[in-house]
Amino acid sequence: MVSGAEIMVKCLELEGVQIAFGYPGAAICPFYDFLYQSNIRHVLVREEQNAAHAASGYARSAGRPGVCIATSGPGATNLITGIATAYMDSVPLVAITGQVNSELLGRDVFQEADITGACEPFTKHSYLVKRAEELPRIFKEAFHIASTGRPGPVLIDVPVDVQQAEIPEFHYPEKAAIIGYKPRTQGHALQIRKALEAIEKAQRPIICCGGGVVLAGAREELIAFAKNSGIPVCATMMGIGVIPMDNPHYLGMIGMHGRTSANRAMKEADLVILCGARVGDRAVSAPQQIAEKAVVVHIDIDPAEIGKNMPVDVPIVGDIRIVMRALADQVKNTVPQEWLDQTLGYKKTYPSRGEPRTDSVEPRVFIRDLSPMMQDNAILVADVGQNQIWAARNFNVKEGRFLTSGGLGTMGYSIPAAIGAKLAKPHRQVVAVCGDGSFQMSMCELGTLCQEGVAVKIIIMENNRLGMVKEFQDRLYGKRYMATVLKGDPDFVKLAEAYGIPAARAETNEEAKQLAARMLETDGPFILVCAVDPDVPSI
Amino acid sequence: MKYTLSVLVENQPGVLSKVSGLFARRGFNIDSLAVGVTEHPEISRMTIVVNGDEYIVEQVEKQLNKVIPVIKVKVLQPEAFISRELSLIKVNCNTKQRLEIMQIAQLMNAGIVDVTTNSLTLQLAATAEETETCIALLHPFGIKEICRAGTIALEKGSGVTAPSGKK
Ligand SMILES: Cc1ncc(C[n+]2csc(CCOP(=O)(O)OP(=O)(O)O)c2C)c(N)n1
Ligand SMILES: [Mg+2]
Numbered sequence: 001m002v003s004g005a006e007i008m009v010k011c012l013e014l015e016g017v018q019i020a021f022g023y024p025g026a027a028i029c030p031f032y033d034f035l036y037q038s039n040i041r042h043v044l045v046r047e048e049q050n051a052a053h054a055a056s057g058y059a060r061s062a063g064r065p066g067v068c069i070a071t072s073g074p075g076a077t078n079l080i081t082g083i084a085t086a087y088m089d090s091v092p093l094v095a096i097t098g099q100v101n102s103e104l105l106g107r108d109v110f111q112e113a114d115i116t117g118a119c120e121p122f123t124k125h126s127y128l129v130k131r132a133e134e135l136p137r138i139f140k141e142a143f144h145i146a147s148t149g150r151p152g153p154v155l156i157d158v159p160v161d162v163q164q165a166e167i168p169e170f171h172y173p174e175k176a177a178i179i180g181y182k183p184r185t186q187g188h189a190l191q192i193r194k195a196l197e198a199i200e201k202a203q204r205p206i207i208c209c210g211g212g213v214v215l216a217g218a219r220e221e222l223i224a225f226a227k228n229s230g231i232p233v234c235a236t237m238m239g240i241g242v243i244p245m246d247n248p249h250y251l252g253m254i255g256m257h258g259r260t261s262a263n264r265a266m267k268e269a270d271l272v273i274l275c276g277a278r279v280g281d282r283a284v285s286a287p288q289q290i291a292e293k294a295v296v297v298h299i300d301i302d303p304a305e306i307g308k309n310m311p312v313d314v315p316i317v318g319d320i321r322i323v324m325r326a327l328a329d330q331v332k333n334t335v336p337q338e339w340l341d342q343t344l345g346y347k348k349t350y351p352s353r354g355e356p357r358t359d360s361v362e363p364r365v366f367i368r369d370l371s372p373m374m375q376d377n378a379i380l381v382a383d384v385g386q387n388q389i390w391a392a393r394n395f396n397v398k399e400g401r402f403l404t405s406g407g408l409g410t411m412g413y414s415i416p417a418a419i420g421a422k423l424a425k426p427h428r429q430v431v432a433v434c435g436d437g438s439f440q441m442s443m444c445e446l447g448t449l450c451q452e453g454v455a456v457k458i459i460i461m462e463n464n465r466l467g468m469v470k471e472f473q474d475r476l477y478g479k480r481y482m483a484t485v486l487k488g489d490p491d492f493v494k495l496a497e498a499y500g501i502p503a504a505r506a507e508t509n510e511e512a513k514q515l516a517a518r519m520l521e522t523d524g525p526f527i528l529v530c531a532v533d534p535d536v537p538s539i
Numbered sequence: 540m541k542y543t544l545s546v547l548v549e550n551q552p553g554v555l556s557k558v559s560g561l562f563a564r565r566g567f568n569i570d571s572l573a574v575g576v577t578e579h580p581e582i583s584r585m586t587i588v589v590n591g592d593e594y595i596v597e598q599v600e601k602q603l604n605k606v607i608p609v610i611k612v613k614v615l616q617p618e619a620f621i622s623r624e625l626s627l628i629k630v631n632c633n634t635k636q637r638l639e640i641m642q643i644a645q646l647m648n649a650g651i652v653d654v655t656t657n658s659l660t661l662q663l664a665a666t667a668e669e670t671e672t673c674i675a676l677l678h679p680f681g682i683k684e685i686c687r688a689g690t691i692a693l694e695k696g697s698g699v700t701a702p703s704g705k706k
């Protein structure tokens with residue numbers, strides 16, 4: 001006989017899960033009891049939201065689904081923001097929650113929450129398991145759904161009696177067989193032909209690279225396509241890192257907080273090739289205007305993204321990697337020199353801003369200083385707020401990664417995600433950049449960091465403000481600073497010391513540079529606090 | 540404009556809420572939704588009538604296709620399908636009016652399923668327009684209660700909407 005709980009653990013093992021992030025409670029105890037005997041490393045976080053964020057950082061770095069676990073009721077509801085964050089950025093997660101006894105479902109018993117119902121809008125799929133016999137099929141399907149097509153979170157809610165139930169034998173299916181789920185990967189040859197024709201005709205083409213390119217692992221293919229076609233490239237925030245900032249064809253990030261060079265080129269283009277970008281409003285504020293002037297080619301694995309926010313002339317549904325390869329192989333360089341001179345000229349017209357300071361740390365300059373100090377394959381995790389924009393615009397991703405919560409913009413993402421990323425890639429430098437507000441949303445995870453001995457470096461941009469909101473108030477609300485001044489913050493260096501984490505505070509750019517060097521040389525975690533003038537703008 | 544969609548789904552709990560939740564969330568207007576099991580017991584067919592334009596119906600189709608237990612979505616072409624709606628209409632009716640109402644019933648191909656001294660209940664299986672006409676004809680007598688099931692539809696001809704997987 002084998003119990004539901006044992007089956008759950010076995011399924012995870014058979015899926016090759018090595019690490020799971022979680023937080024226990026009564027309704028998930030049978031499962032934890034079998035995890036006790038497993039080789040799967042369980043990382044106890046300090047709050048469930050961060051289990052999901054850590055699993056997200058892990059998944060994005062490891063390229064395989066991240067696993068997070070919570071108990072029923074409040075444990076499960078705490079997960080929601082993390083699941084929603086992963087959903088918006090198409091991160092493959094398998095979230096497992098305990099649930100009250102199935103016979104008591106619907107009676108509002110202690111710690112009952114309809115978590116599959118609550119997560120419906122934020123999950124790619126979800127299961128409320130009714131019988132232990134269903135567990136193997138459900139786990140197989142969950143991992144398959146989470147990691148294929150457009151990735152996303154899948155939730156498995158398991159009542160405690162299902163975990164305890166004993167069934168005669170365990171058999172794990174080889175493959176998931178879901179009749180209604182067959183993501184298309186190969187791009188349609190005719191559509192690819194049409195895209196090539198559009199490229200040939202275009203006078204002012206541009207490639208816009210989104211997070212889908214990263215998810216598809218199509219970095220090389222996209223670079224080859226850009227190189228062979230000679231078309232200049234811009235990126236959304238989620239597409240940062242596909243093309244190194246110093247690539248001569250790269251125009252920078254588009255959008256509300258993007259580079260003027262990239263935004264101008266998008267506006268003036270007569271052909272826009274969207275690659276795995278869903279045209280969110282922060283990235284493209286007026287998609288209709290762009291589509292009126294330009295032919296739009298949209299490549300995405302999710303057909304529902306094509307035409308959703310922007311009218312499209314040439315839709316290509318497929319795996320970006322396969323489509324990019326085909327395009328790269330067949331495209332000819334027909335880009336007029338004039339257009340290149342014009343757009344690449346914008347890069348000089350609109351240079352990066354900020355000068356080194358001696359009264360505080362100018363954050364934009366500091367990120368530009370930090371960039372070359374880090375290893376080529378380093379992972380930078382940016383939180384949300386001005387700190388995110390400073391990092392996004394000024395950090396040069398070479399061979400590494402730029403991770404952030406782009407879709408939901410969830411403050412507090414960086415530290416747990418960095419922990420997950422470091423556990424996935426222990427030999428790479430992992431640095432989290434956060435604000436003083438966002439740091440305090442997940443600073444409880446310093447405990448996790450110490451407990452697991454994870455060498456994540458944390459940079460706190462201390463401006464004593466919810467800087468990005470304050471900036472809105474500066475521009476749009478007559479400088480009425482309602483609820484954006486952070487008072488009562490602790491001394492972050494002392495806080496770090498309380499955890500036994502080495503830390504230092506920089507008050508000039510020169511100091512910041514030196515301390516960053518020390519931070520990167522230090523084994524184990526390090527917290528670098530940068531004193532930042534609250535009036536430094538995001539862009 | 541109204542569009543009729545024929546949607547094959549896996550016959551399992553929670554599918555209806557996934558589909559209806561999707562409509563609510565994305566601001567699609569459902570005119571009616573009818574669901575019932577098909578010739579395959581593990582598959583149900585939903586007939587959904589939505590109000591919207593071409594953009595909306597394309598979005599509805601694509602978003603429905605993303606719901607994992609949805610097997611196939613077909614937007615039925617106008618004129619190329621048969622649709623029926625089942626209604627029960629309880630109407631005021633004294634002995635003098637009975638004959639007149641029975642004539643209307645005959646005209647509209649409705650059956651009489653319940654009679655009392657002061658009421659008559661009609662059963663009608665017709666298109667949405669015919670149903671409206673029948674209701675209008677009965678209106679002068681005083682309608683006590685109406686219960687309408689959502690529209691169901693099948694394509695004309697011998698072809699079938701088979702569960703061959705999604706496009
Ligand atoms: C969970 C959450 N709550 C609120 C917001 C709204 N918000 C966006 S940026 C921001 C300020 C962030 O402050 P801080 O972390 O100090 O970063 P800064 O902008 O100062 O660099 C807020 C409150 C959010 N994005 N996420
Ligand atoms: Mg701040």
